[in-house]
Amino acid sequence: MTESRALALTVGAATVSALWTEAAEMQAALVLAHGAGAGMRHPFLETVAARLATRGVATLRFQFPYMEAGRRRPDPPTVAVRAVVTAVEAASALARSVPVFAGGKSFGGRMTSRAAADGLLDVARGLVFLGFPLHAPGMESRSRAEHLSDVPMPMLFVQGTRDRLANLDLMRQVVHALGSGAHLHVVEDGDHGFVVPKRMGRNPTDVLDDIAANVQDWIRKVG
Numbered sequence: 105m106t107e108s109r110a111l112a113l114t115v116g117a118a119t120v121s122a123l124w125t126e127a128a129e130m131q132a133a134l135v136l137a138h139g140a141g142a143g144m145r146h147p148f149l150e151t152v153a154a155r156l157a158t159r160g161v162a163t164l165r166f167q168f169p170y171m172e173a174g175r176r177r178p179d180p181p182t183v184a185v186r187a188v189v190t191a192v193e194a195a196s197a198l199a200r201s202v203p204v205f206a207g208g209k210s211f212g213g214r215m216t217s218r219a220a221a222d223g224l225l226d227v228a229r230g231l232v233f234l235g236f237p238l239h240a241p242g243m244e245s246r247s248r249a250e251h252l253s254d255v256p257m258p259m260l261f262v263q264g265t266r267d268r269l270a271n272l273d274l275m276r277q278v279v280h281a282l283g284s285g286a287h288l289h290v291v292e293d294g295d296h297g298f299v300v301p302k303r304m305g306r307n308p309t310d311v312l313d314d315i316a317a318n319v320q321d322w323i324r325k326v327g
Contacts, residue, residue: 106154108165113194115169115187122166122191124198125153131160132323133199134232135191137212140178143171148297148312149209152234155316161323162202164195168212184215189224196227203327207232207260210269210296214248221254230258230326232319235296238270238278249278258285260322262315264294289318 108123123144136153138144144165153163168187170179178184188206196204206228207213213233219225239245259282263275272290279288291311293300298315300306
């Protein structure tokens with residue numbers, strides 16, 4: 105069973121919780137920021153962290169200040185970006201010279217991309233987005249992706265074909281426009297949380313294993 109070590113990070117005037125899940129024979133470390141509606145202990149992130157640990161990728165999960173304080177409304181981008189930068193710096197110190205990557209689920213991934221676009225994540229070798237929230241449901245647009253052209257490192261987008269927050273055709277256009285440094289991995293029939301309908305006959309464990317395997321493979325190629 106994979107164990108995680110509890111940490112505390114200082115983000116401005118706030119102290120937030122974090123979890124460091126180390127990997128045997130660690131080859132890389134990945135900061136995983138949580139989505140807007142669920143914290144770092146959400147089962148999806150717990151499972152992804154455990155799967156990656158078996159593949160040599162350590163992870164650092166953390167709470168954004170609003171989540172730590174029990175508020176429902178996400179932090180302003182300036183605060184969220186500061187939290188991401190703090191977590192990446194902490195992961196870099198824990199990683200013992202292996203490559204460090206950053207990203208996360210939905211809102212967490214988007215705030216990570218904002219930090220990178222602002223030139224604040226130079227230590228990160230690449231970014232991993234688990235369900236990039238390209239637009240609000242039913243309001244298809246690419247405006248949330250405009251800053252991605254300013255991100256200086258490689259990017260991996262893991263997207264479900266049923267994701268209501270990212271029309272796949274638009275997502276393909278975004279990734280294509282970003283050039284060879286961006287890669288898209290599609291999870292067939294997955295929604296924004298990568299849940300696949302039972303009628304499709306896919307085991308949920310296999311879906312998460314596939315995501316972890318593709319993230320680890322991309323990290324190995326980039327790192």
